[in-house]
Amino acid sequence: MKTVNPENEANAVDVRFIRVPSIAERKLGPDHAGPMRLDPRMLDNMQQTIRGLEGKYGETLLRQIDGLFRLLDDIAAGSQSACDRLYDIAHDMRGLAGTFGHPMISRFANSLCTYIEGTVSSERLDGTILRFHIEAMQDTLSGRENNDIIALETLRALERLIKTTIRERRIAG
């Protein structure tokens, strides 16, 4: 089927609309019964999968936090590759920690990533800010900071510190 609007034929842009048959329709035929819905049993299976991985992930987090601490000296010495590695680990934590029951660690990691993303080069990264973030993650994971209100306050303080540092750096050129 083709419809043409003569008023716009001069400025015509070739546009095609393609009907995409659903995968469900392809597999079950056009008469398949009703729309697909969330099946609570399958959701429960998925939740169990996550619970099964949570314990192992806690150990991984410990190793990753240790790894972040070890990178600090190299970053202080101006190593761009150490900075990239730190960002990769923090980015991984930002994406995974929340899924495995560590939402505050995910938020600290997000703040750390945001700080690195907003800083032009590794030489301009403030080692103290990096260290504060990693210590906050360590405290949260070890349960030393198991109060959500305190963790949130720590996060807000870090975010304020980042803003102030970036502003001061801009003023200083």
Place this chain on the structure above:
Amino acid sequence: MTSAVFKSLSVLVADDSAYMRQLLTGLLHALGVGTIHVATDGDAALKAFETHEPELVITDAAMKPVDGFTFAEKLRLIDRGTLATVPIIMISGHTDLASIERARDIGISEFLSKPVSPRSLYQRLIAAIDRPRQFIETPTFRGPDRRRSARPFTGPERRAPVTLI
């Protein structure tokens, strides 16, 4: 009905994080997905796509060395049967507007922000499998219609020639 569809479904998972791959394949297994292929970056994912021709793709956005955006752009250049309209679910830790708009402009079918929850992944899968949007092809864009709802329009018709296939 749902389980029958998942059982015969083939999915390609592309993520450079081993943990994320384990999580996603675990969740897909829990749904009963029959065939799962994995790749560790965009280039490997493109090769796996060409080899296995999966029916659905789940890709991370920020992979190294080749990211999910580049991979998805290449997928949308493929013009062969059902592969041309394969649903792509992009998972990203970046939820800023620029990243979401970039994904949309590349022709991503569904966008999922991290952290991934079982419900959000399940919902995106059902949307991609059972409620695909029609595709739009222009000289500069190929992907799902960006409009998710059909709202009536009463203004003047300004659209140029359209071919409906």
